[in-house]
Amino acid sequence: MKHAAFSRLSIAFALLFGLWGSAAHANDYDDVNLLLRQGKATEALAKADTYIAGKPRDPQMRFLRGVILTEQNKTAEAITAFTQLTQDFPELPEPYNNLAALYASQSKFDQARAALETALKLSPNYATAHENLGDVYARLAAQEYMRAQQFATTNASVAPKLSLIRQIFTPKAAADAAVLPAAPAEVRKPVGRSTK
Numbered sequence: 001m002k003h004a005a006f007s008r009l010s011i012a013f014a015l016l017f018g019l020w021g022s023a024a025h026a027n028d029y030d031d032v033n034l035l036l037r038q039g040k041a042t043e044a045l046a047k048a049d050t051y052i053a054g055k056p057r058d059p060q061m062r063f064l065r066g067v068i069l070t071e072q073n074k075t076a077e078a079i080t081a082f083t084q085l086t087q088d089f090p091e092l093p094e095p096y097n098n099l100a101a102l103y104a105s106q107s108k109f110d111q112a113r114a115a116l117e118t119a120l121k122l123s124p125n126y127a128t129a130h131e132n133l134g135d136v137y138a139r140l141a142a143q144e145y146m147r148a149q150q151f152a153t154t155n156a157s158v159a160p161k162l163s164l165i166r167q168i169f170t171p172k173a174a175a176d177a178a179v180l181p182a183a184p185a186e187v188r189k190p191v192g193r194s195t196k
Helices: 023-037 041-054 059-071 075-088 094-105 109-122 127-151 158-168 172-176
Strands: none
Touching: 023 041, 023 059, 041 059, 059 075, 059 094, 075 094, 094 109, 094 127, 109 127, 127 158
16 A cells, blocks of 8 residues: 655645744745745755754754755655754644654654644644644544455445545545545645745
8 A cells, every 4th residue: 555745735835933033044045945946956955054054053944954855855864854853943843744744655654643743732723733633544544444354354334434535535636537546645734835
């Protein structure tokens, strides 16, 4: 069973950690964001790394660096970047949300759940984390329904439940064509980059 990553199309564009940013640094953040939006992730990463070399405790640029690594499909490095942020700034919920997105992309739904629960303890009104947690619970439910089907093939109540979960994650085009994937298609919404 293959599970896709949180959808890159649904990345929330939000400038994070505004209290730590200053007007002098805003251009650096904007420059990195612009490069990333232009599809120049390698240049964005180089600029972020240069900035971080001079200001290694800047959580916003470190977060942006993690987003860039995620965009480059450097999952292990992105996990390391966000994990380090959670260790250095345990009060920030956004790195936990993005860790959850990365864990979910690897079908590590228990780890994703734990990261999202931490994000929500830190910020109970964090809507994206609530939605992502719901998606993770749906994935966990799908896994359990599939196990139930394996062990009790005569249980007719499992198939409709699994079908409903699959419909939730079926892309609209596939739903219009009445095609259901073998497993739920995607979980989404890591927090991403700024539109500034």
